Amino acid sequence: MTGLRANGIGVTYPNGHVALRDASFELPEKSITALLGVNGAGKSTLFKALMGFVKVTSGTVEFLGKPAEQALDQQMVAYVPQSEEVDWSFPVLVKDVVMMGRYGRMGFLRRPKAADKLAVEAVLSRVGMQDYQNRQIGELSGGQKKRVFLARALAQEAQVILLDEPFAGVDVQTEEQIMDLLRALRDEGAVILVATHHLNTVPQFCDHAVLVDGTVLDAGPLEQTFTPEKLRRAFGGGRSNAIFLDAAE
Numbered sequence: 186m187t188g189l190r191a192n193g194i195g196v197t198y199p200n201g202h203v204a205l206r207d208a209s210f211e212l213p214e215k216s217i218t219a220l221l222g223v224n225g226a227g228k229s230t231l232f233k234a235l236m237g238f239v240k241v242t243s244g245t246v247e248f249l250g251k252p253a254e255q256a257l258d259q260q261m262v263a264y265v266p267q268s269e270e271v272d273w274s275f276p277v278l279v280k281d282v283v284m285m286g287r288y289g290r291m292g293f294l295r296r297p298k299a300a301d302k303l304a305v306e307a308v309l310s311r312v313g314m315q316d317y318q319n320r321q322i323g324e325l326s327g328g329q330k331k332r333v334f335l336a337r338a339l340a341q342e343a344q345v346i347l348l349d350e351p352f353a354g355v356d357v358q359t360e361e362q363i364m365d366l367l368r369a370l371r372d373e374g375a376v377i378l379v380a381t382h383h384l385n386t387v388p389q390f391c392d393h394a395v396l397v398d399g400t401v402l403d404a405g406p407l408e409q410t411f412t413p414e415k416l417r418r419a420f421g422g423g424r425s426n427a428i429f430l431d432a433a434e
């Protein structure tokens with residue numbers, strides 16, 4: 186079965202800007218895929234289109250063989266947005282943020298059961314944040330916030346996990362921990378799509394890549410997509426990109 190299938194996705198923002206045109210790719214089950222492209226290439230827009238947060242002008246999405254709407258309804262897909270998109274001034278405790286990952290499986294009143302509380306504790310310790318559960322989310326460091334949002338995605342027990350720049354602003358140790366966690370989730374069967382600008386770490390934890398620039402330029406196993414020639418096409422061949430391109434040489 187295909188883990189994620191996007192077919193002909195188009196997104197035009199209300200101001201008329203065409204952010205994505207005819208974007209198509211497939212991700213296998215049990216895989217980690219790097220979503221790569223320059224600033225403004227359309228990576229965040231693609232995530233939002235997959236989640237149904239922006240209106241698509243064309244195209245269809247399937248998660249694990251199910252139409253997107255059904256899969257999203259069944260909480261099969263978790264999304265960790267870019268940090269800039271979150272309102273950190275909102276007064277909420279770490280454990281409550283993570284509990285939000287359980288909302289989809291609760292009733293109308295959203296009253297957590299003992300099992301939900303145990304699940305929250307378990308995922309918080311999985312990301313090394315168990316000692317912070319009663320802290321306000323706004324009081325955490327950037328890397329700690331990322332880990333809490335990752336815990337929320339884990340609490341959801343989603344089979345498909347979409348992460349928009351989980352490594353932005355995190356230290357090397359936290360980056361290693363997040364990569365370890367993603368590898369473990371992949372080995373447990375998850376389909377993972379990660380937007381990242383850290384090209385040098387891609388070969389350490391990703392097995393596939395999707396290259397975007399207003400559309401999908403290429404998608405497939407790293408051996409076929411993460412090549413100097415294809416990265417040059419996605420990122421341009423300028424000197425400023427030499428450091429990125431070294432990763433693939």
Ligand SMILES: Nc1ncnc2c1ncn2[C@@H]1O[C@H](COP(=O)(O)OP(=O)(O)OP(=O)(O)O)[C@@H](O)[C@H]1O
Nearest residue numbers: 198200202204222223224225226227228229230231
């Ligand atoms: N709400 C919006 N209205 C109009 N245009 C938008 C909107 N959001 C994004 N865009 C434009 O759509 C294009 C794609 O933006 P997007 O945020 O998807 O890029 P990205 O690849 O995620 O970039 P980055 O690497 O900087 O995060 C950009 O040209 C951006 O200016």
